[in-house]
Amino acid sequence: MAEVAVIGAGLSALAAAHVLHDHGLQVRLYEREENVGGRATTRRRAGFCFDPGAQYIHGNAPASDALLLRRFASPELLAIAKPVWTFDSQDRLQEGDPRQNAIPRWTYRHGLQTLAELMARELPVATGCEIARLSYLQPGWRLFSTAGQVVAEVPAVLLTLPAPQAAALLSASELPPTLQQRLQAELGRSRYRPLLSLALAWPERVLPPTPYYALVNSDKAHPISWLAREEEKGPARVPPGWSLLIVQLAPDYSRAHWSWDDQALAEATTALVSRLLGRPLPAPDFCDVQRWPLALPEGETxxxxxxxxxxxxxxxxxxxxxxxxxxxxxxxxxxxxxSAFQLLAHWR
Structure with missing residues (x-):
């Protein structure tokens, strides 16, 4: 019975769906994963709670402030207290930009995925449901599952996948030839960076407290792009007496080491972190590796x-x-x- 099928259930999809719902449209979201949130996700392993993708949500932005602080206000919401510092290719650390550090960095006590879960509560979401093909009905759209079954027929579709995935879906779909050619040409211009994200844990005696929450590479010439202390987001993130680092590796380094097994990646990353922090670290007691093949779009594309x-x-x-x-x-x-307001403008 939906009027708009939203393919994907990441943050952009959820934000769009709420706008459409607020304006009286029936929406339904289709997500191939079992959880909502996309790369704003949270993992819970061996007593650790951590965000392997998006790290926080910037404050002082109209959309996020309205959603986090008002519409979906929750006692779970926390501001990360410590600042972000920078480092360069020579492992030199320095304090970060005070203007940037004055902007709130929002997270949730039990993980960033909490926001997506709060937003999804009021919406019909079919998780574990991958849409493999679309067919244009002149007008309207028919959606097919990977098994070839009809999932839905709707007047409008909002596609929120990363551009390469959107292009692949449309390539497998039945569209007017001219439309398909023009969309493929446009979506094909987008380029994405891969990212290897590792969670590494040690007893807190191995990693004493720091004056910063995280370090970000300033010259884009280091194998590490981002390093953060997950326990700085809140006590629920790690078991008592432990420290957990999130290490996100640079795109070129990620490409070069993509096929390495988790143990080899943990060893190599521990060596990089040891050099950056200026202290030899033993093998981590806990390691989790997340591979993001389509982590971020290149800004120029x-x-x-x-x-x-x-x-x-x-x-x-x-x-x-x-x-x-x-x-x-x-x-x-x-x-x-x-995107939702542009859809509404056409709908009217």
């Missing part, structure tokens, strides 16, 4: 949302996601709302 909709909207096909504004969580919320 971001797509024009309005120009794409000028082509697709007459067919009832719309887009959202990181391919248009970038991979930060607050941007995902904002572009989801923007």
């Amino acid at each position: 971001l797509l024009d949302l309005q120009a794409l909709h000028a082509v697709s909207a007459p067919y009832g096909l719309f887009f959202s996601g990181d391919a248009f504004r970038g991979g930060r969580a607050h941007l995902a919320l904002a572009v989801g709302q923007e």
Whole structure:
């Protein structure tokens, strides 16, 4: 009975779905994973709770402030107290930009995925349901599962997948040839970075407290892009007496080491962290590896949302996601709302 099928259930999809629902449209989200949130996800392993993808949500942004602080306000919401410092290719650490550090960094006591779960409570979401193919009905759309079964027929579709995945879905779909060619050409311009994200834990005596919450590489010339102390987000993140580092490796390093097994990656990353922190670290007591093949779009390949909709909207096909504004969580919320309002403008 949905009027709009939203493919994907990441933050942009959830933000868009709420706008559409608020304006009286029936929406239903289809997510191939078993959980909502996309890369704003949380893992719970061996007593540790950590975010292997998005690390926090920027405050002082209209979309995220309205959603986090008002509509989905929760006692779970926390501001990360300590600042972010920087480091360069020579492992030199220095204090970060005070203006950037003055902007709130929001997270949740039990993981960033909490926001997606709060947003999904009010929406019909089919998890574990991958849409493998679309068929244009002139007008409307038919959605098919990977087994070839009809999942739904709807007047409009909002596609929120990363651009390469959206292009692959449309390539397998039945669209008017001219539309398919133009969409494939536009989506094909987007380029994504891979990312290896490791969670490494030691007893807290091995990693004493620091004046910073995280370190970010400032010159884009280090094998590590980001290193953060997960316990700084809240006491529920680690068992008592433990410290957990989130280490996100640079795109080129990630590409070069993508096929390494988890143990080899843990050993190599521990060596990099030891050099960066200036202290030899033993093998971690706990390791978790997350591979993100489509972690972030390259900034210079971001797509024009309005120009794409000028082509697709007459067919009832719309887009959202990181391919248009970038991979930060607050941007995902904002572009989801923007896409929804563009859909509503066409609907009316």
